[in-house]
Amino acid sequence: MDCRLDGQVALVTGASSGIGTGVARGLAAAGAAVIVNYHSGREPAEALVAEIEGQGGRAVAVQADVSDPDAVAALFARGAEAMGAIDIVVANSGIQKDAPATELTVEDWRKVIDTNLTGQFLCAQAGIRQFLKQRDRKLSRALGKIIHMSSVHEVIPWAGHVNYAASKGGIALMMRTLAQEMAGQRIRINAIAPGAIATRINAENVAGEAGKRLLELIPYGRVGDVEDIANAAVWLASDMSDYVVGTTITVDGGMCLYPGFRDNG
């Protein structure tokens, strides 16, 4: 058995940039057809589709705001129609709107919760509904697989980012609850918690002086690449992880190991 996904269809939200693009590429390289969801990045989404097709794969770009229930329903309907089925959902879309707690507006609290937490719930729900309609699919031991993109901030408190940390903490228990609820239907639901990954969302944090301070938080001594996350996603989507249910795989170079305690405490 290996990490191949041939014949399976993966829907990846927020696939027009960052971790989403890397995960979509990884799943395509493992043989999956990919529904490339984007919110506003139409050009990079279409470029990714062309790239996957150029390598002999199948892909389609579909726009949707994942915080909108009607848009999510339309995304899954269009994706399933274009590709014939959906076997893997990577609920990845996420945003940050940082501010000190005393200054955070309720709009920016809501925007982050709506996209990061409600959006991931709506995509999991739509994915589960789709899997249950495909009971005769035999391409994988599981009927379907869902991967939630969490963060090390599902466990590490993050001053100045209370909306983001709350959304990721919510993902942790949402994922485990959905996994408990759906495991009896052979639907596997897990999460990945990335640490600092070199993408646009944290471009300012990984360069220059801030980059040096960031490395002090990473025992393994390097910032992660999107490929580090893609590799975990391909494994979680494949039958290699068939007995992995309701788990968060932390991919963070050791950021969650309290590195501040190496020489103190």
Ligand code: BGC
């Ligand atoms: C955030 C990044 C941050 C990393 C580690 C991620 O969830 O999106 O901005 O660098 O966590 O703190």
